[in-house]
Amino acid sequence: MQEDLIARARAWLAEDPDADTRAELAALLDAATGTPTSPEATAELAARFSGTLQFGTAGLRGELGAGPMRMNRSVVIRAAAGLAAYLKKNGTPHGDDNAGLVVIGYDARHKSADFARDTAAVMTGAGLRAAVLPRPLPTPVLAFAIRHLGAVAGVEVTASHNPPRDNGYKVYLGDGSQIVPPADADIAAEIDAITTLTAVPRPESGWEILGEDVLDAYLARTDAVLAPGSPRTARTVYTAMHGVGKDTLLAAFARAGFPAPALVAEQADPDPDFPTVAFPNPEEPGAMDLAFAKARETDPDLVIANDPDADRCAVAVKDGADWRMLRGDEVGALLAAHLVNREVHGTFAESIVSSSLLARIAEKAKLPYAETLTGFKWIARVEGLRYGYEEALGYCVDPDGVRDKDGITAALLVTELASRLKEEGRTLRDLLDDLAVEHGLHATDQLSVRVQDLSLIADAMRRLREQPPTALAGLPVTRAEDLTRGTDTLPPTDGLRYTLDGARVIVRPSGTEPKLKCYLEVVIPVADHAGLPAARAKAADLLAALKRDLSTAAGI
Numbered sequence: 001m002q003e004d005l006i007a008r009a010r011a012w013l014a015e016d017p018d019a020d021t022r023a024e025l026a027a028l029l030d031a032a033t034g035t036p037t038s039p040e041a042t043a044e045l046a047a048r049f050s051g052t053l054q055f056g057t058a059g060l061r062g063e064l065g066a067g068p069m070r071m072n073r074s075v076v077i078r079a080a081a082g083l084a085a086y087l088k089k090n091g092t093p094h095g096d097d098n099a100g101l102v103v104i105g106y107d108a109r110h111k112s113a114d115f116a117r118d119t120a121a122v123m124t125g126a127g128l129r130a131a132v133l134p135r136p137l138p139t140p141v142l143a144f145a146i147r148h149l150g151a152v153a154g155v156e157v158t159a160s161h162n163p164p165r166d167n168g169y170k171v172y173l174g175d176g177s178q179i180v181p182p183a184d185a186d187i188a189a190e191i192d193a194i195t196t197l198t199a200v201p202r203p204e205s206g207w208e209i210l211g212e213d214v215l216d217a218y219l220a221r222t223d224a225v226l227a228p229g230s231p232r233t234a235r236t237v238y239t240a241m242h243g244v245g246k247d248t249l250l251a252a253f254a255r256a257g258f259p260a261p262a263l264v265a266e267q268a269d270p271d272p273d274f275p276t277v278a279f280p281n282p283e284e285p286g287a288m289d290l291a292f293a294k295a296r297e298t299d300p301d302l303v304i305a306n307d308p309d310a311d312r313c314a315v316a317v318k319d320g321a322d323w324r325m326l327r328g329d330e331v332g333a334l335l336a337a338h339l340v341n342r343e344v345h346g347t348f349a350e351s352i353v354s355s356s357l358l359a360r361i362a363e364k365a366k367l368p369y370a371e372t373l374t375g376f377k378w379i380a381r382v383e384g385l386r387y388g389y390e391e392a393l394g395y396c397v398d399p400d401g402v403r404d405k406d407g408i409t410a411a412l413l414v415t416e417l418a419s420r421l422k423e424e425g426r427t428l429r430d431l432l433d434d435l436a437v438e439h440g441l442h443a444t445d446q447l448s449v450r451v452q453d454l455s456l457i458a459d460a461m462r463r464l465r466e467q468p469p470t471a472l473a474g475l476p477v478t479r480a481e482d483l484t485r486g487t488d489t490l491p492p493t494d495g496l497r498y499t500l501d502g503a504r505v506i507v508r509p510s511g512t513e514p515k516l517k518c519y520l521e522v523v524i525p526v527a528d529h530a531g532l533p534a535a536r537a538k539a540a541d542l543l544a545a546l547k548r549d550l551s552t553a554a555g556i
Contacts, residue, residue, distance in 0.1 A: 002042070006033060008049050009067070015197045016066065018073040018114070025066035055079060055188040057180055057377055058511045061159055061168035064110055071111070071159075071167045073118055074197060079169055080119040080155070081200045082191030084126035087153055090186070100128040103149055103210075105142030106157035107309045108244050108270030109167050112136065115157040118202070125201030128152075131208040136244045136270060137215065138310035139170070140406035144218045145210070147176040147403065161241075161281035161307040162513065164274045176403040178377035181491075215248070221401040222252045225409045226416050227342055232257045234301040234418035238411075239264035239291045241280045242271040243308030249408050258415055262298045264290050274308070281307060282314035282325065282393065292316065292323045302418050302428065306407040312393040313407035315414055317428050326428070329355035329444045329521075331414060332389035333435055334428055335397065338417040339387055340365040346386025349379050352483075352490065352497065353506050353519040354391040357435065357442040364439070373493050375511065376405045391444065391519065433532055440523045441532070443539035447518035447547045449556045457509045457516045460554040464496055464507060469553045473545035475500040483508075503542065505550060516556060520546045 009029055016022045028048075031041035048067030053060050053075055060079055062071045087100065102123045106116035116132055123130035131149065133142060139156050146154040152174045159168040171179050171187065179187070194200065226232075236253075238261035240246040246268050253261060266276050267290060274280040277287045282305040295303050295316070303316035303323060315326045326334075336348060336358055347368040350358045362369035367386075372378035379388035379396060380403040388396040394405030397413050414428075421427055436442070451457060468480045481487065483495035495508035506519040522542045524535040 005042075005045055005049060009045055012049070012067060012074065016072070016074050017077070017118075017197070021066035021070075021072045021074075028066070055082070055184065055191055056511070057178065057184045057375065059168060059170040059179075061162065061166060061512055063165050064167055071115075071169075073111070073114060076115045076157075076169060077118050077122055077197055077200055077202065078191055078194045080122035081126070081194050082187055082189075083153065083155070083171060084123055084128055085190040085193070086183070086187045087128060088126065090183075101131060101149060101151040102128055103131050103133070103142060103145045103151045103154045104157070105133040105139065105145070105154070106136055107139070107159075108136040108272055109157075109159060109308070110164070110272045111167055112157045112272075115167065115169065116155075119155050119157070120207040121202040121204070122200060124206040125203050129208070130206075131210050133214065134210055134212060138245055138248050138306075138406075138408060140311055140402045140404060140408060141215060141218050141248065143172060143176055143402045143404040143406070144221065145214050146172055146174065147401075148214065148217055150174075156309070158309040160309050160311065160512070161279065163279055164272060168512075172404075177380035178375070178404065180377050180381070218401075219248070219251055219255060221398065222409050222412060223255060224401065225398045225413050226256055230416050231419035231423045232416070233259070234415050234422055235259050235298075236261040236415060237264065237291055237294045237298060237300045237303045238262070239267045239288075239294075239303075239305045240269070240310070241277065241282065241287065241305055241308055242267050242269070242274045243280065243306060243310060244270055245306035245308075245310030245407060248310065249304075249306065249411060252408050252412055253415075256412055256416075258412075258419075261304065262294060262300060264294050266290055282312070283328075288314070288316060288325060295323050301422055302415070304411045304415070306411070307393070310407045311405045313395060313410035313414070314393050315428070319429070327444055328389070328391040328393045329357065329442070330432055331393070331410075332391065332395065333357045333361060333442070334417060334431060335389065335395060335410070335413055336361045336387060337431060337435060338413065338420075339397075340367070344386055347382055347384040349382040349385055349388040351375065351379060351390045352495075353508070353517075354389060355442045355444050355521055356504065356523070357439055358389070360439040361435070371489065373490055374495075374508065380404055391446075433529055436532060436535070437526050437529055440525050441535045441539055443522050443524070443536070443543060445520045445543040445547065447520065447550060449516045451514050451516070454514055456556070457514075460516055460556050461494070461496070461507070461509065463555050464553060467553070468496075469498065469549065472498065472500060472505060472549045472553070473503065473542050475503055475542075503546065505546060507550070507554065516554070518547075518550055518554075520550075522546070
């Protein structure tokens with residue numbers, strides 16, 4: 001076993017095109033085979049060569065480092081070669097000028113530019129056309145560029161809001177939305193068929209570096225999300241969370257005529273080490289502290305944050321003397337109400353883990369409504385989509401332009417809403433109160449458990465399947481669904497859904513992080529605005545009890 005491990009590591013080392021990961025792997029091999037041998041180095045090698053990073057509907061995502069279980073140039077070249085082979089078998093040319101065009105974008109993380117260049121080289125070597133965005137740009141610019149340029153596919157090199165040590169590889173097909181089954185399995189099979197990097201042609205040139213015109217076209221499209229002549233007076237504080245959103249968002253706000261956002265200077269420019277946050281995700285505790293400090297200085301109407309690749313948008317509002325983050329479900333409902341007020345037409349859609357409030361808003365407005373599996377790869381495919389959102393701060397407000405979540409256009413739309421309310425002497429919180437009285441208070445929360453050992457997640461899911469709870473928070477479970485079997489409207493997925501009297505719980509493993517995620521919602525009827533404080537107190541108690549009881553039931 002030891003000899004086989006060392007042989008596989010040496011074979012990988014011989015092909016590794018990256019000096020950094022070659023040096024890292026060589027040092028591990030020296031320590032594992034030296035005198036005395038290092039058990040720690042041997043264990044690390046075993047972990048890195050225990051399999052391969054699995055390509056799925058989230059593409060690839062993992063920790064940077066040498067070996068097939070890490071993100072590195074060797075893994076990316078294999079992934080690009082597999083994608084190229086899939087496209088040559090299945091890709092549909094969009095006309096002679098753009099036959100086989102693959103657009104490639106990337107963020108500012110460690111190795112992102114290298115991974116983008118390798119992808120362009122592999123596509124070119126496979127006889128496809130490759131075009132790379134001019135510099136690190138938001139993921140929605142890549143999603144836009146695929147449709148704008150008539151490409152057969154797109155690749156975005158990003159790990160979104162994962163920790164600094166991670167990177168990832170997200171794949172879109174020619175409709176501009178992320179891959180779904182069976183394309184993911186078909187691409188994975190092509191990747192598995194790549195036995196050696198020496199068989200993958202990688203020329204030194206031949207691909208196109210796109211100009212600023214593709215970004216200009218995206219920015220011109222952002223204007224379409226706003227109503228002509230709408231108020232543009234709301235003042236904002238903005239943080240890019242050390243990511244790539246700042247320049248694009250500032251340009252979009254300037255075009256729209258909003259006041260220039262006050263920037264959180266410490267987080268304004270790209271930095272792959274994300275030095276001011278434990279995790280570069282606006283939802284994580286402490287991540288918004290600097291933005292709130294800036295808001296206390298400048299007293300804006302709202303605070304806006306993007307995650308590092310700017311496909312998500314977080315919003316915070318003044319709450320008493322201080323600031324608080326709105327939940328994704330709250331922003332989702334606010335944007336829906338704003339679009340209803342603007343008398344838009346089309347389907348409103350959300351994933352199963354998002355608040356049921358959207359369904360009530362759509363029903364009252366007599367608009368079509370759809371519920372999908374988790375992820376914008378599903379939301380974006382809803383027929384006739386006009387607006388889609390997911391509780392994890394993702395909003396699709398211009399599906400004809402970007403068939404994915406877009407933190408730039410979502411920021412524009414919520415700032416337009418805040419401006420309209422400001423003209424009326426009201427705030428986003430006032431509108432949330434109105435929605436609670438109109439439709440019932442829909443309060444959501446999440447129990448999220450990050451693990452080192454993925455078997456703990458599998459154990460929790462098995463425990464819940466074998467011994468499903470009959471009651472949570474004192475509420476009887478009226479329906480328990482194992483979503484691996486699918487439903488009348490949803491394909492199978494690894495998840496559990498419990499319907500209770502006045503509440504709902506969904507449990508699922510995260511698709512992008514080592515987390516078990518439990519999504520909680522309670523609905524409290526409210527007669528009038530005077531009843532809101534009591535309803536919120538009752539909802540908070542119920543959500544706390546749901547967390548406690550669910551944690552016990554899952555053994556986490």
